[in-house]
Amino acid sequence: MLRKQWSICSGIWWSVCPETGGHFKLEMGGQFHRFFHIMEGFEKEWNYTDASRRYVTYTNLDPGKYTLHIKASNNDGLWNEKGVSLEITILPPWWKTLWFKLIVLLILGFVIYSAYTLKLKLYRNKQKELSILVEKRTQEITLANTQLIHNQNLIKSQTNSILEANSALTKLNSTKDRIFSIIGHDLRNPFNVVSGFSELLLEDYHNLPPETIQMYLNQIFNSSKNGNLLLENLLQWSRNQTGALSFDPIQLNLYMVAQETISLLKGDAFKKKINLQSNISPDINIIGDEKMVNTILRNILSNAIKFTYENGTITINATINSAHVEVCVSDSGVGIPAEKIPLLFMIETNTSTKGTSQESGTGLGLILCKEFVDKHQGKIWVETKVGVGSQFIFTMPLS
Numbered sequence: 001m002l003r004k005q006w007s008i009c010s011g012i013w014w015s016v017c018p019e020t021g022g023h024f025k026l027e028m029g030g031q032f033h034r035f036f037h038i039m040e041g042f043e044k045e046w047n048y049t050d051a052s053r054r055y056v057t058y059t060n061l062d063p064g065k066y067t068l069h070i071k072a073s074n075n076d077g078l079w080n081e082k083g084v085s086l087e088i089t090i091l092p093p094w095w096k097t098l099w100f101k102l103i104v105l106l107i108l109g110f111v112i113y114s115a116y117t118l119k120l121k122l123y124r125n126k127q128k129e130l131s132i133l134v135e136k137r138t139q140e141i142t143l144a145n146t147q148l149i150h151n152q153n154l155i156k157s158q159t160n161s162i163l164e165a166n167s168a169l170t171k172l173n174s175t176k177d178r179i180f181s182i183i184g185h186d187l188r189n190p191f192n193v194v195s196g197f198s199e200l201l202l203e204d205y206h207n208l209p210p211e212t213i214q215m216y217l218n219q220i221f222n223s224s225k226n227g228n229l230l231l232e233n234l235l236q237w238s239r240n241q242t243g244a245l246s247f248d249p250i251q252l253n254l255y256m257v258a259q260e261t262i263s264l265l266k267g268d269a270f271k272k273k274i275n276l277q278s279n280i281s282p283d284i285n286i287i288g289d290e291k292m293v294n295t296i297l298r299n300i301l302s303n304a305i306k307f308t309y310e311n312g313t314i315t316i317n318a319t320i321n322s323a324h325v326e327v328c329v330s331d332s333g334v335g336i337p338a339e340k341i342p343l344l345f346m347i348e349t350n351t352s353t354k355g356t357s358q359e360s361g362t363g364l365g366l367i368l369c370k371e372f373v374d375k376h377q378g379k380i381w382v383e384t385k386v387g388v389g390s391q392f393i394f395t396m397p398l399s
Helices: 098-186 188-207 210-242 254-271 290-306 338-343 364-375
Strands: 005-007 012-019 023-030 034-040 047-050 055-058 064-073 084-090 249-253 275-278 285-289 313-321 324-331 380-385 389-397
Touching: 188 210, 210 290, 210 364, 249 254, 249 290, 254 275, 254 290, 254 313, 285 290, 285 389, 290 313, 290 324, 290 364, 290 389, 364 380, 364 389
Parallel strands: 275 313
Antiparallel strands: 005 012, 012 023, 023 055, 034 047, 034 064, 064 084, 249 285, 313 324, 324 389, 380 389
């Protein structure tokens, strides 16, 4: 409590007793009879108070500055017109002070900032958790997709393997059927001819004219020769299929190989009055397996003789092309229909055709040629025109 004294007039004093919450009490002492008072800033009219009451009280004053004016009279009724004034400042309670408001604002700002920071942190943590979860799910999906693709590729690979196995099995079945057909029909016919004519000779040799005997012997010779060629091709083909046929490439003189083959087959060409000639240069050397190269040339030339008319021509040529030699066997025979060309080198679809002099065959020779050419990393193909002739061409590595 703060007590201050002020002199209003001689013998009169007063004091202010401030109270909290905008309350204060003004007590007066000394000699006076009555007084007027007014609180400037709070009221507009003067208040009269007699001597029996020696104090004034104001309550619920708002915080701020006020001026209290007092006029008093003594016992003789003399008034102090000038009066006195008192500057009064009502301080707000602590919860209404500026510093408290500032502290509250600071605390409120801190709380808001802390709440925002916490919310932001929680949001970021949630985002991080979601990112980790999304990444984990993405990895799981990616792994699942990878596994699915792997399984699909595996199924596709297995399907392809099954299809390839089925194709190979179909091809093997066709090959088996073709081999049985060769053995059961083409191989049996030569032996039947040999057996039949031999029986005729044994039964009636002394009664047969010489020209009939000569004819029988020719049939026996041709049939045995064809059967021997068929057996040779069949043996080589079967050994090649099982891997039992060795491959021993060496340097060969192509001219000499061609001459040996021509010498072997010129008897067949002579019978049909076919001109069989070689235009191969003596200085061309190749790298190849001697038995396989002989088989290739023998079968191609045999086919050319078989399908060439009497008085025709068969020519062997060789051309050096880069690191290979192209060997071409040309004939003036019947030619091959276009639809049959793709089937010439396929055992499962190839069939035998009678020659110009009704010569029989198996169709196995060209198939064997293709496999032997493939072993030498070469190629074989045919260029033909029906009624004009054919050209069988194959390549061999140049020495």
